[in-house]
Amino acid sequence: MRLFSNWRTTAVAALAAAATFSAIPAGVAAAATTLRISHTTAESMQQGSHVWAVVFKEMVEDRTGGEVKVQILGANAAGGEREQLQKAQTGINQMTINSEILMPSFFKPAQILGIPYLFRSDAVAWQVLDGDFGKEFNDAWRQATGLRILGVMNAGFRSFFNGSKQVQVPGDLKGLKIRTGENQAHIAMVRALGGNPVPIAWSELYTSLQQGVVDGMENPPGLAFAMKLHEHQKHLTLDRHLFSIHAAMINERTFQSLTPEQQAIVYEAAQTATTAARATVLLSERQALKDLEKAGLEIYAPTAEQYEEFRSLGRPPVEEMVRKDVGDEWVDKLLQGIDAAEASVGKP
Template identity: 35%
Template sequence: MVFWALIGTQIAVAKTFKMAIGDAAGGTQWELGTKFRDLMTESSQGKVNIELFPNGQLGNEQDTVNNAAIGLLDFSILAINNVTPFSPTVGLLTMPYLIQSTEEAVELTQGKTGQELTENTIRDAGVRIIGWAYSGFRVLTNSKKPVRSPEDLKGLVIRVPRNEIMIASYQAWGVNPTPMAWSETFTGLQQGVVDGQDNPYITVHAMQFNEVQKYVTNLRYIFSLEPLVISESIFQQQPQELKNMIVDAGKKASEHSVMFLLEKEHQIRRALEQKGMVFYEPADGERIWKEQVVKSVWPKFYSSIGGREQVDKALHVLGR
């Protein structure tokens, strides 16, 4: 246990925290983590240092939730779907086609809905969400053929996280996806164990999936959100001054993440095109994709996310 000494409003004992990052350096998780680190260093006048460990160096993303919950890890940035097994109500944010834009993602995470989900995650998982990385929509990539309709998925083996909502979405499109840990995904694609996966442009670029994938389908079924969490037990050990710094840095880093996405997403798509990836739009404006999952997937998960009223409340917040 670390004890802090305070002199006036100055932190008198230097402290280094460890932060796990699921993705490789260069993606939105890394951008959020480095911005948070820099803000904490500045506000503490150099007394607080955050060591970043990207690319799953401290374990897979679900392991980092466990380790943070029991106080063995300070911070983690990870995909929201890897928090869902520990705090099912955050699965609301992975309901297919609920979020339709970056603005809607910000509205849900930064408003009352996001605060409620944060409180639930403290209660259920023992971690506190203090920031968000906004990565954009999870586009589908594969190494075999162009995909424009759900029928085109036939014959493809698609990797998904171990997330029941995402698994059910692909099943609604007529295929049985393969759940696979994030740390195994590149190798799985490289060796042909799986043919495809879905992630935002920024993640595809950061993970260099262009080396093992060719075709991109611009799906908009899930907006990729990656929370920055802190161990609740470690958070509560800190003096109020440091708690305030952490919360403030998380908010500012989240705002930075939004701007990073808006500035970089189109540039990164162009870079992927230059590296040989070929892009396709879903047929019929994605209508069939959407109808199939909203009809069959939403009702199946109402109970796990706190009831249909939670979806209705989110849609009301979004003006839909």
């Protein structure tokens, strides 16, 4: 068996290899099926999205005996984030891994995922996203978009970078042009904190930082380091305002065209890939902070009081905007899920 043979020695491989695979025989298909899966991050085994794609590919191809093949299109090879979602919807590509940034453009209630300072820890986030709330959201997303979410990972907590000055409190963002994604909640958050939000496509971000179109950005440290976005930044403030969600999805028509046995294999591979991707991000985020510091960035961790200042200024206006746009029901369900998770796992 060649599964994981090329990276058995890594920590992520150990996690994936340790998963228990049920012995479901592959069905007999008339011809091989190819699933093209796109993502936006570097094709690196330090990136959760790419780890997800690699683990999924090797498991699916191995378990189906080659009846289902997986082609990985990483690092924006299939176009920008919006284009990748559209291609998955139409079936030009059958799968994609996308962040929460553009999801509201395809399903308006997804704005709730952009409310800042919701999740205080990974443990709370996973309990909510894997629980009843997550299942209901994924089902609603599938009905609205025709894309079935197979697994949810993350890229770390988003924090503020800039090339001008140390940011310790929200007032320090005043006058700084901060790149955001094309997400109204993210834009509203930066504005509420005193910064000047500038929405720029992910594929254009490096050039925008290089040319000084913006002073800074808000991104997870691991992702920023892997994509070399830190090269034109001097400061990082770990306010951890957003839990950056990446969802792996498959075109529903494509999924239904698979045999029941192949569907079961796809689901099982997705679960193992999600475990591996989450572990990768957990480790790479911590390493990235060391790497960013070595690269010369000044890293500042706000005090508890400073964090609460960010939270009290940044969250209420965004939550109010989202309630106005999508109604109270989805927001209340999410907040109830967070309260239950915090009661279960505790606050950090």
